[in-house]
Amino acid sequence: MSASQPSGNKSFDQGSLSGELDEPATSAVAYEVDLPRIERAVREILFAVGEDPDREGLRETPARVARMYRELFSGLHTDPRIHLQKFFTEKYDEMVLVKDISFNSMCEHHMLPFIGKAHIGYVPNGKVVGLSKLARVVEEISHRPQVQERMTEQIANLLVEELGVKGVAVVIEAAHSCMSIRGVRKPDSVCVTSAMKGLFRSNLSSRSEVMNLIYGGR
Numbered sequence: 001m002s003a004s005q006p007s008g009n010k011s012f013d014q015g016s017l018s019g020e021l022d023e024p025a026t027s028a029v030a031y032e033v034d035l036p037r038i039e040r041a042v043r044e045i046l047f048a049v050g051e052d053p054d055r056e057g058l059r060e061t062p063a064r065v066a067r068m069y070r071e072l073f074s075g076l077h078t079d080p081r082i083h084l085q086k087f088f089t090e091k092y093d094e095m096v097l098v099k100d101i102s103f104n105s106m107c108e109h110h111m112l113p114f115i116g117k118a119h120i121g122y123v124p125n126g127k128v129v130g131l132s133k134l135a136r137v138v139e140e141i142s143h144r145p146q147v148q149e150r151m152t153e154q155i156a157n158l159l160v161e162e163l164g165v166k167g168v169a170v171v172i173e174a175a176h177s178c179m180s181i182r183g184v185r186k187p188d189s190v191c192v193t194s195a196m197k198g199l200f201r202s203n204l205s206s207r208s209e210v211m212n213l214i215y216g217g218r
C-alpha cells in the first residue's frame with residue numbers, strides 16, 4: 001500500500017477495507033499504516049545517531065516503534081463526528097460539563113508526547129450526547145500529530161457543527177515533553193488552551209461559571 005499523506009482530503013489509499021469496520025465503537029476508516037516503512041526509517045535514525053541497529057538490544061526496536069506509531073496515530077484516519085451523531089433529544093438546557101478527560105497526544109513539531117486533561121462544557125440546544133462520546137472524540141482527535149491549540153478548536157467546532165449547541169467551552173491543560181526534556185527544559189510548565197463558542201464567548205457570566213466549575217475545588 002502506498003504511504004501517501006492524507007493531506008486534509010480523503011484521497012488516501014483505502015484499498016484494504018478490512019474487518020476493522022465491524023468494530024462497534026470506532027469510526028476508523030480502514031487504513032493500513034505502512035509498518036515496514038516506519039521500521040526502515042527508525043533503522044536510519046539509529047544509524048544516523050551512531051548506533052548499531054543490529055545489536056541485540058535494538059534488533060526489535062524498529063518493529064516495536066512502528067507498532068507504537070500505528071497506535072499513537074490511530075486517530076488520523078477516523079472521523080470523530082460520528083460519535084456526536086448518536087445524540088438523544090432532551091429539553092435540558094443547562095450546562096453539561098465533563099471534566100478531566102485524560103488524553104495523550106503527539107506534538108507535531110517534535111513528535112514527542114504531550115499529556116493532559118480536557119474539559120468540555122456545553123449548553124445543549126435540544127441534542128444531548130452520552131458522556132462517553134465526548135471522551136471518544138477527545139481520544140480520536142488526540143491520536144494524531146497535533147498542536148494543542150488546534151485540538152482545542154477542533155473539539156469545540158465539532159460540538160457546534162454536530163449538536164448545534166448554544167455554547168461550548170473546551171479547556172485543555174497539558175504538559176509537553178518537548179518543553180520538559182529538550183529546549184528550554186521547563187519540566188513543570190503546563191500549557192492551557194481554551195476555545196469558547198456561542199454564549200460562552202458572548203456572555204461573561206456563563207464563561208466564569210464554566211471556568212469556576214472546571215477549576216473550583218482545586
Ligand SMILES: [Zn+2]
Pocket residue numbers: 107108109110111112176178179
Ligand atoms: Zn513540541
